[in-house]
Amino acid sequence: MGFSGKQLMGVGIFLFVIFIGVPLIIAATGRWDFYYTLTSVALLAIASAGVWLTFYIGRINIGQGAFALIGAYVSAILVVKAGWSFWISLPAAGLFAALVAILIGLPILRLRGVYFAMITLVLTQVATLTALALPITNGAKGISSIPLPSGVSIFGIPLIPDFSSMENTKLAFYITACILMIVTYAALYRLVNSRLGHLCRSMQQNEELASSIGVNISYIRIVIFAISSFFGGIGGAMFGSIAQSVYPSSFQVADSVNFMLNCFLGGLGYVFGPMLGTLVLYFGWDLLFEFGKYQMLIYSTILILLIRFLPNGLLSLSIGKGDKK
Amino acid sequence: MEQILANGVYLGSQYAMIALGLTLIFALMNVLNFAHGQMYVIGGFVTYTFYGQWGVPFVLALVMSCVTLAILGALIERYLFAPVIKGSAREESTMLLAAGIAFFLDAVILLVFGEKQRGVPKIIDGVFNYDFKLIMPYDRILICFLAILSIVAFIGLMQYTKTGRALRALAQDRTAAQLMGVNVDRYSMIGFALGAMLAGLVGGLLVTITGVNLGMGGPTSIKAFMMVMIGGAGVISGAIWGGIILGFMEAIGLALLYQYGDITYLLIFVSLMIFLAIRPQGLMGKPWG
Amino acid sequence: MSPLIQVKNVTKKYGGLTANNDISFDVAENEILSVIGPNGAGKSTLFKMISSFVPTTSGEVLYRGERISNLKPHIVARKGVVRTFQETTIFKSMTVRESVVVAQHLRAKASLAGYFWGSKAAKEDVDAFGKYADELLEFLGMSPISNEQASNLPQGSLRALGIAIGLATDPKVLLLDEPFAGMNHDETMQMVDLVRSVRDERGVTVMLVEHDMPAVMNISDRIVVLNFGEKIAEGTPSEIQNNEKVIEAYLGSVDDEIGM
Numbered sequence: 001m002g003f004s005g006k007q008l009m010g011v012g013i014f015l016f017v018i019f020i021g022v023p024l025i026i027a028a029t030g031r032w033d034f035y036y037t038l039t040s041v042a043l044l045a046i047a048s049a050g051v052w053l054t055f056y057i058g059r060i061n062i063g064q065g066a067f068a069l070i071g072a073y074v075s076a077i078l079v080v081k082a083g084w085s086f087w088i089s090l091p092a093a094g095l096f097a098a099l100v101a102i103l104i105g106l107p108i109l110r111l112r113g114v115y116f117a118m119i120t121l122v123l124t125q126v127a128t129l130t131a132l133a134l135p136i137t138n139g140a141k142g143i144s145s146i147p148l149p150s151g152v153s154i155f156g157i158p159l160i161p162d163f164s165s166m167e168n169t170k171l172a173f174y175i176t177a178c179i180l181m182i183v184t185y186a187a188l189y190r191l192v193n194s195r196l197g198h199l200c201r202s203m204q205q206n207e208e209l210a211s212s213i214g215v216n217i218s219y220i221r222i223v224i225f226a227i228s229s230f231f232g233g234i235g236g237a238m239f240g241s242i243a244q245s246v247y248p249s250s251f252q253v254a255d256s257v258n259f260m261l262n263c264f265l266g267g268l269g270y271v272f273g274p275m276l277g278t279l280v281l282y283f284g285w286d287l288l289f290e291f292g293k294y295q296m297l298i299y300s301t302i303l304i305l306l307i308r309f310l311p312n313g314l315l316s317l318s319i320g321k322g323d324k325k
Numbered sequence: 326m327e328q329i330l331a332n333g334v335y336l337g338s339q340y341a342m343i344a345l346g347l348t349l350i351f352a353l354m355n356v357l358n359f360a361h362g363q364m365y366v367i368g369g370f371v372t373y374t375f376y377g378q379w380g381v382p383f384v385l386a387l388v389m390s391c392v393t394l395a396i397l398g399a400l401i402e403r404y405l406f407a408p409v410i411k412g413s414a415r416e417e418s419t420m421l422l423a424a425g426i427a428f429f430l431d432a433v434i435l436l437v438f439g440e441k442q443r444g445v446p447k448i449i450d451g452v453f454n455y456d457f458k459l460i461m462p463y464d465r466i467l468i469c470f471l472a473i474l475s476i477v478a479f480i481g482l483m484q485y486t487k488t489g490r491a492l493r494a495l496a497q498d499r500t501a502a503q504l505m506g507v508n509v510d511r512y513s514m515i516g517f518a519l520g521a522m523l524a525g526l527v528g529g530l531l532v533t534i535t536g537v538n539l540g541m542g543g544p545t546s547i548k549a550f551m552m553v554m555i556g557g558a559g560v561i562s563g564a565i566w567g568g569i570i571l572g573f574m575e576a577i578g579l580a581l582l583y584q585y586g587d588i589t590y591l592l593i594f595v596s597l598m599i600f601l602a603i604r605p606q607g608l609m610g611k612p613w614g
Numbered sequence: 615m616s617p618l619i620q621v622k623n624v625t626k627k628y629g630g631l632t633a634n635n636d637i638s639f640d641v642a643e644n645e646i647l648s649v650i651g652p653n654g655a656g657k658s659t660l661f662k663m664i665s666s667f668v669p670t671t672s673g674e675v676l677y678r679g680e681r682i683s684n685l686k687p688h689i690v691a692r693k694g695v696v697r698t699f700q701e702t703t704i705f706k707s708m709t710v711r712e713s714v715v716v717a718q719h720l721r722a723k724a725s726l727a728g729y730f731w732g733s734k735a736a737k738e739d740v741d742a743f744g745k746y747a748d749e750l751l752e753f754l755g756m757s758p759i760s761n762e763q764a765s766n767l768p769q770g771s772l773r774a775l776g777i778a779i780g781l782a783t784d785p786k787v788l789l790l791d792e793p794f795a796g797m798n799h800d801e802t803m804q805m806v807d808l809v810r811s812v813r814d815e816r817g818v819t820v821m822l823v824e825h826d827m828p829a830v831m832n833i834s835d836r837i838v839v840l841n842f843g844e845k846i847a848e849g850t851p852s853e854i855q856n857n858e859k860v861i862e863a864y865l866g867s868v869d870d871e872i873g874m
Contacts, residue, residue, distance in 0.1 A: 190732075194729035194736075195719060195724075195739075196729065198712075201708070205708065206703055208687075209703050209704065213716070213719070214688045214696075214719070214720040215719070216688045
């Protein structure tokens, strides 16, 4: 279970780049808008990590948009209507998403393959429609002007500064999102390399055989789906806080599909695949902005060509470079 | 009541055609065609262009929709799906490809036809009115009739022609079909083209009633998925039942709950989930088929 | 001493079809018992009911007096009754050793959370699993292929892998699904020796479903014969060989009787 020197160095370089390298480059170039892009990447990567985890038990999850939306609404409602601190609403949003996942998962996790994919896709649509229909979510108007996260201090020692008193919330959100992402992927890495991960892998490959060796497959499916949705809820809640608003259209079917694409593109066999996939897809999309109305055309063409010629994901190309599997 | 039934038949017949195309592609290649809704939209725009813009007779415009989509489907299968299915370690890669194609077609539609809602002149004027109990414009009746005719023709094709038999053999067991001498590559392409053509045909038919716009693609795909789940994926009778059931649920829901707006679809979604919890393989599907 | 497994009046119906009709027999501890019968006799269905992969329509299966039918497969496995599959059911992209390691998870002492945090018990488990996997593979003569990916293995090794996975769970009863199918004579004899040593050296009671008559006669202490879902005979190999009903069933004359 020990880490090799090479792995530790990789992690060190990674941390250096995101916490020191990126801020320096942005300060030097003055492209402050990159903070927003990178923050989005980090948060979407958290939600994508959940999708990846459901794939690890052999289920294609196109419903993460639903859980991100649930997380965003729960946090917004708790902060705006109940006056909670954002930092408490964040885990609450994750837990609520996980709870919903358990309730919905009980019936739908029995479905496999394309059936599960289709029902989760439908689920995203249900979440949007529910947000439109419920009184507490304010219908199509959504919840706007959500206050920025307040400060947290224990025994007078400030742990997290008050975001609203900050000059540069972009940097603060960037740092927060990156920390969350790192914690998520560290947890994911541990999980995959622990016994639970091995059991998931056995289920991914053959559920019948897994149950014959005593794996309680329905229990593990629920646990994994709950963890996956927890990630989705956290990512969504953080997003809502940055945008300071949440609407039924904040996370839609296209977002769910994108979460899935992030995982596929990064490569399903690699824990850090979804992170890379999110970065490439989101950044790629952003860079293509200059092409105006051709943005979508070029983006989708590249996507199709990538799948056509690298059907097993980006990381299937480079064995050796950055393989932290 | 009569009105609800008539609306149900009308909606159901259109939906069944959409679901048929999707289920055919799924049965043949195990591909979940995310781009099905976009294909439907393209079919609508082609008929709009020929019939609405250039004044070509409606039937001819419909044929153009079919031909365009059949060619598009064949090309997509031949140059994208077939090689990806061969080269990929996981079946699911096709899902990614299908999503990419959906984005691509959306982009093409945006560039070629724009974002605006487009409609065409009515194909027939007048309204059928039975004592104000049943009101149905004649064009809807005609479209419904044409849709049912197409479904019957499709079933006939699948049942009684050599192509249909080959497609059914392929859907049942790819390897066995190959052993029986079915040209698997060729018939996969034909099947995909046929599925895409059905989507295009409905698009062409419905443009005369609802018009067409860029945003219709995604929701249409989702509805098609629901129908296929209700009926059972990859089963032709299931797709027809799925279409009819969804059509009726919508017609009834919209009639009874219209003041609540989107709640109809929410209820349909929730009942679908409960239904699938009890019967995961759908009405007609084989368990884990 | 009471029997280890009791099959009591087990019936399975699929719609109008009766796959098993009112079948009863016992399995004693440390016995090798074979269930044989022509194709479609309901052997596999019976096995699936014993391991709770399918529910019974009526009747029950007891293990040490406790009901094990109509539960979940993993619960039955946890009680010590473990089935193997035919060769296509494996963990394709795991190596032989990985498969055997993961199959030992029931023996884990540390909790799932303990593994996540890397507790001391978890580390001890991991060491113990590895050690036992090596020992088991040595016992089965599979050490040379322990790092091969399962999907690359030839058929015979896959069968052995199936048994290795089953044994790794530390079962009291092992249900083998056609362990000799598709093997030539030499391979079959090797497998017969292996199954026997599983019983003799590990104290595992073995039930198997099989077509290969000579192998079954060689290996079994007792045999249960099914035909068209009914039990038609039970006894030692020599009793079965001389049983008229069994001979008729295998010659196919029963077909004519059914047509009456």
